[in-house]
Amino acid sequence: MPLVCIGLEKEVCTLHVVVFTRSTPDTAARVEVGKDGSVTWGDAAMVVNPWDEYALEESILQAKNAGGKATVIAIGPEQHNDALKHSLAMGVDEAARVWDAALEDADSLAYAAAAAGAVKKLGDVDLVILGKESIDVGTDQHNYQIARKLGWPMLSYVSKIVAVDYSARTIKVERLLEQGRQIVTSRLPAVISVMKDINEPRYPSFIGIRKASKAVIPEWSLADLGVSLPPTRTRTLKLMNLPAREGQVEMLDGTPEEQAAKLVERLLEEKVL
């Protein structure tokens, strides 16, 4: 769904979109806790956080359609440059990475403060697009906290951008909630998080990959952003492997009718019906 520019001539219809991403282990990776208590994923590749692909695609579409630009930002050490280069190869215009030793044990509040600082440093941002969640940390809480630290409205679970009205400075979106679809408008600037069904992320082109490989990605410290972190209020004590599943699978044989009868018998015994 292309962006609809209302109220201004196409030539002056510009938009600065910021999108955040990070590198996470490939979704097929077997993630485990090693003997030293740290996370390992064998020789599985690091990929762009799968949810971010939809945010990256949407930022490219929106920026292109409005004749504006998209900037991608990662917060983390150098390994996250891979996700940034993938983003550039897809067609995002510019990239930056925020890192500081003080972010080493950052919780979501510190992450959000740094992210909001980066958006403020860019200055002219109209829209921040985020993936639904980060699979490594297993949460989406930083999304909402970025919006609050910016003081901008937050529209989560967006399945479609219906329109952007430049003269009124508003955005209209469709959100996918538990009970159905909601249509909602908000003023800009705003933060949105997008769902899987908003688009089909593109693969990086050959030319895009070549261009991205040469890109020099600036690194910003917290001092560059003028951000001081809020106190850390949560800490991870340890990581654990999942408890092994107890018992063996019980195979139920026979004709389909016999299998069905045996299963219903077991389910009644288990009291799950």
Add this chain to the structure above:
Amino acid sequence: MSAVFVWIETFKGSASPTSWEALGAGRLVADKMGVPLAALVFGENANAVAAEAGQYGADKVLVCDDATLHGFRLEPYAALLAKLVMEHQPKAVLAVGTTRGRELLAAAAADTDSGLLTEVTSLEVQDDGSIRVVRPVYAGKILSEAAGSPDGVQFLALRGRAFKANVPKPDAKAEVTAVQPALAEDQIATKIEGFEEETGTVNLTDAAIIVSGGRAMANNPKEAPAGTANPEVWKAQDGFENVLKPLADVLGGAVGASRAAVDAGYIPYAHQVGQTGKTVSPDLYIACGISGAIQHQAGMRTSKVIVAINKDAEAPIFKLAHYGLVGDLYKIVPALTAELKKRLGK
């Protein structure tokens, strides 16, 4: 008021059933800390829901039935929760981590510079007042033990179906106090323009029973009508509607799907279970024609009882399942539906 706060989520003036789970967890935390349990009810019909909260174990209820709070919007809800947290300095704030619960707690935690732990599956209050929790990370492939700090207000978003609600006591009453909203309508940047409710479907994350279909849904023996552009998709869609849904219906459950089935266009994305879909934890999960890729397992492995129906006896799903049925789902599922109708007297 030193207390433990629990936000009661409502939809169209009724409490979401999982909210009472949060109140159950809140009761444990409040008792251990020796403070009262206060429920927060915002929105339409708040007073009736407040009375119900009393029956489910709340000592106090703070209610705000203001027009700005009819229909959930993050800004007025978060501003009000943050205001109440600043005023009352509760020890902890709990809610079930639904789509609304997660964003509300995250926003109010940010506004008050408080710590937040989400997707909490178990919790324990330590002697120093910190709350220690277990939560899945890396898409449910490993677990993290984490703790909040007793120096601040500890926000916890709970995984749905991980905690038990208290049995309601019809005579129990909570002390109800009305509070004022934090924002007026002209201070709110978002406006709801419409809502298209999906009726007749059971919400996946709340469902006690889920029947899911995978790629093998395309093996429907029924013939697609002549001229159907994509017979494979037609067969799979027909199978979801006329074979899986009747089984889900007789069980009072919801229909789920694997990513392969969603990507092939067999069923909408809202039904997807797994790493890039929904994480579910029902009492009973029946996987039909799903091989059980690691991404799918991540979304359903905490289900209490897992049943796998698959033609391929070597499919990885059988390693996770409690009961395995090797065979054609198009033969087994109808037999299962018929057997259940007979046994459950439907």
